[in-house]
Amino acid sequence: MDKERLLSAIAEDLKKIEAALGAVQASQVPFINEVSHYILFAGGKRLRPLLTVLCARLCGYEDEQIYRLSVLFEYLHAATLLHDDVVDGAEFRRGRKAAHNLWGNQATILVGDYLYARALRIAVEEGNFDILKVVTQTTLLMSEGEVLQLLNCDNTGLTEKEYEDVIFRKTAALISAACECGGIMAGVSDKEREALREFGRHLGLAFQITDDLLDYLGVSEETGKDIGTDFKEGKVTLPLLYTLNQASESDRTRLLSLLRDTEPSRETFREAVEIINHYRGFEYTRQRAEVEVEKALSHLFLFSQNPTRDLLENLTRYILVRRK
Amino acid sequence: MDKERLLSAIAEDLKKIEAALGAVQASQVPFINEVSHYILFAGGKRLRPLLTVLCARLCGYEDEQIYRLSVLFEYLHAATLLHDDVVDGAEFRRGRKAAHNLWGNQATILVGDYLYARALRIAVEEGNFDILKVVTQTTLLMSEGEVLQLLNCDNTGLTEKEYEDVIFRKTAALISAACECGGIMAGVSDKEREALREFGRHLGLAFQITDDLLDYLGVSEETGKDIGTDFKEGKVTLPLLYTLNQASESDRTRLLSLLRDTEPSRETFREAVEIINHYRGFEYTRQRAEVEVEKALSHLFLFSQNPTRDLLENLTRYILVRRK
Numbered sequence: 263m264d265k266e267r268l269l270s271a272i273a274e275d276l277k278k279i280e281a282a283l284g285a286v287q288a289s290q291v292p293f294i295n296e297v298s299h300y301i302l303f304a305g306g307k308r309l310r311p312l313l314t315v316l317c318a319r320l321c322g323y324e325d326e327q328i329y330r331l332s333v334l335f336e337y338l339h340a341a342t343l344l345h346d347d348v349v350d351g352a353e354f355r356r357g358r359k360a361a362h363n364l365w366g367n368q369a370t371i372l373v374g375d376y377l378y379a380r381a382l383r384i385a386v387e388e389g390n391f392d393i394l395k396v397v398t399q400t401t402l403l404m405s406e407g408e409v410l411q412l413l414n415c416d417n418t419g420l421t422e423k424e425y426e427d428v429i430f431r432k433t434a435a436l437i438s439a440a441c442e443c444g445g446i447m448a449g450v451s452d453k454e455r456e457a458l459r460e461f462g463r464h465l466g467l468a469f470q471i472t473d474d475l476l477d478y479l480g481v482s483e484e485t486g487k488d489i490g491t492d493f494k495e496g497k498v499t500l501p502l503l504y505t506l507n508q509a510s511e512s513d514r515t516r517l518l519s520l521l522r523d524t525e526p527s528r529e530t531f532r533e534a535v536e537i538i539n540h541y542r543g544f545e546y547t548r549q550r551a552e553v554e555v556e557k558a559l560s561h562l563f564l565f566s567q568n569p570t571r572d573l574l575e576n577l578t579r580y581i582l583v584r585r586k
Numbered sequence: 587m588d589k590e591r592l593l594s595a596i597a598e599d600l601k602k603i604e605a606a607l608g609a610v611q612a613s614q615v616p617f618i619n620e621v622s623h624y625i626l627f628a629g630g631k632r633l634r635p636l637l638t639v640l641c642a643r644l645c646g647y648e649d650e651q652i653y654r655l656s657v658l659f660e661y662l663h664a665a666t667l668l669h670d671d672v673v674d675g676a677e678f679r680r681g682r683k684a685a686h687n688l689w690g691n692q693a694t695i696l697v698g699d700y701l702y703a704r705a706l707r708i709a710v711e712e713g714n715f716d717i718l719k720v721v722t723q724t725t726l727l728m729s730e731g732e733v734l735q736l737l738n739c740d741n742t743g744l745t746e747k748e749y750e751d752v753i754f755r756k757t758a759a760l761i762s763a764a765c766e767c768g769g770i771m772a773g774v775s776d777k778e779r780e781a782l783r784e785f786g787r788h789l790g791l792a793f794q795i796t797d798d799l800l801d802y803l804g805v806s807e808e809t810g811k812d813i814g815t816d817f818k819e820g821k822v823t824l825p826l827l828y829t830l831n832q833a834s835e836s837d838r839t840r841l842l843s844l845l846r847d848t849e850p851s852r853e854t855f856r857e858a859v860e861i862i863n864h865y866r867g868f869e870y871t872r873q874r875a876e877v878e879v880e881k882a883l884s885h886l887f888l889f890s891q892n893p894t895r896d897l898l899e900n901l902t903r904y905i906l907v908r909r910k
Contacts, residue, residue: 290730291730291737293737349696368672368673368736371695372736373729373733375732376733378699382706383725391713398703398706398710405702406618409696412696413617
C-alpha cells in the first residue's frame, strides 16, 4: 500500500479525530487555549489517537465515542512536547517556532500542566478503571523516561539495553497504551490486551528508532526539524551508540571529540555522519527498526485477518519508510 | 487552644501521614527519589493530608486507609512547588535552596511531572470515581490559576475579584478538594460534601491571603522564605492591590514606581511597606482573611460538635496567627 492509499484509508478517521480534538472542553483562560491550539494543531500525525481507534475496531468496537477517548493520547503527547521544548531548549518544532520561544518557558511549562490535567480528565470522564490504570501507569513511565534521557544526555557509555529502556518509556509506552486502550474499550480478553500492548510497544520502539535515524539522515524541509540536533546537543542515540562500540580507538576518540564540540558546525556534523556511515551505524539502526516492526506485526497477526488488520499492518510498515 | 496543644492534638495523625508518605511506591530511577525526597520532606506543614484525615473523621470515617489516600494531596502540592520554583525562579523554599538551584530547571520540571503522575496514580488506586473527578477537576483549576497568576504578574489594575479568583485556583481549590475527598471517603450526602468543599475553599483563601501578608510582614527566619519577594517580583497581592485603589494620586504613582524598580533595595521595600501601612492595607488584608475564616467556620458548624470539629475549628483559627 503506497502512502496515498494509506492516507486515503485513514482519512475518515483522521477527520473524526480532528473533530473530537476540537470538541474537547476549552479552558476559561483564553491564553491557555491559544497555546494549546498552537501545539495541538501544529500538523501532528495523530498517530496515537489513530491507533486507539484502529485497535478498537480491530477488536470489533465500532462506537463513535472511541474518538472522544482517543484524543486523550494526543493531549498527553502535546503536554510532553511542551515540557520537552523547555527542557531541550529546541528552536523549532514541526517546522514552526517552538512554544517556549513564543510564550516563554514559564507559560509553556504551565500550559503543559494544563494539557496533562485535561488528558486525565478525559480518561476520568470515560469512567473505565482499566483505562485509568493504563494511562496513569504510562504517565509515570513517561516522566521517568524523560528524566533518564536527561541524565543520560552525554553518557557515551550507554548500553543498547539502556537506550531501549529510555525510548520505551519516553515514546513507546504511550503508543503502547493507546493501542491497549483501544482493546479495553472493545472489552477484549487479557491475552488480546497483551497482544495489543506488545504490538504498540514494538511499533513505538520502531517509531523512535526511526526518529533518531531521521535526526541524522532526514531532510529538514520534510521533517520540519533541524537536522543533527541530537548530535549537536550531545544526545547519544542508536546510530552513535553503535558506532562508538564498533569503532577503532582513533575513530572513537575523534567521534567523541566531535560530539563534545561546544560550537558544532555543519562540518563537525558532516564528519560525524561519515564516521557513523563507515561503521554502518545507520544500516544497523535501520535493521533494528525493522526487527521491531516485525515483532510488532507478529503480535498483530494474533488477530484474524480483516481490512482493519491490513491497515494497521500497512501503517506499521510505513513507519520505516516515512520521511518525517 | 494554643499552638502547643494544637500540635499535640494532631501529632499522631501527622506521624501516620509521614509514614504513608514514606510508604508510597518509589521510582525505579534513584535520582527521581532524591529530588522527590528533597521537596516532600522539606518541613512541609502537611496541611492538605491532615485536612483529608480530619474531614473524613468528622464524618465518621475511621479506616486507616485514609492516610494512604491523603498523601496524594501532598504529592500534588509538591509537584506544583517544583514547577513554581522554576516559574518564579525563587532562590529559597522553606529556608533551603529551591530545587531548581540544586538540580537545574530541566530535572525540576520533569520530577514535578513525575510527582503529579504519582498523585494521580494514588487516586486511581483508591478506586473511587468521585475522588478522581474532584482531583482531576482540581488539577485543571490549579494549572489555570498558575497561568492566570503569570499573566497578571504586573497587572496593577487587578480587581479584588480577579485576585480572589487566582488564589482560589492556585491554592484554595486543592485545600477544598482535600477536605471534600475526606467526606467522599466517609460516604456523606451531597449537602455535607458541599459544606466540606466550601469549608476548604474559605480556609484555603484565608491561608493564601495570610501567606501574601506574611510576604510583607513575616520574619525571614520564621517563614523560611525571603521577605518582600512578591513585591520585588512585581507580583500584585491584596495589600498592594488595596492600597493602589485607596492611595492619593501621588502615593499611587510613588508606589508604582517602587514596584517597577528593576533593582529593588531593602529601602525600596521599606518605603512601599510604609505607604501600604499608611493606607491600612495590611489591616484590610488581615480583616479579609478573618472574614474567610469566619465563612469557613460557618460551613464547619453544619456538623455536630465533637472533638474533631473542635480541632478543625482551632486549626482554621490558627491560620490567622501563624507566623509561617
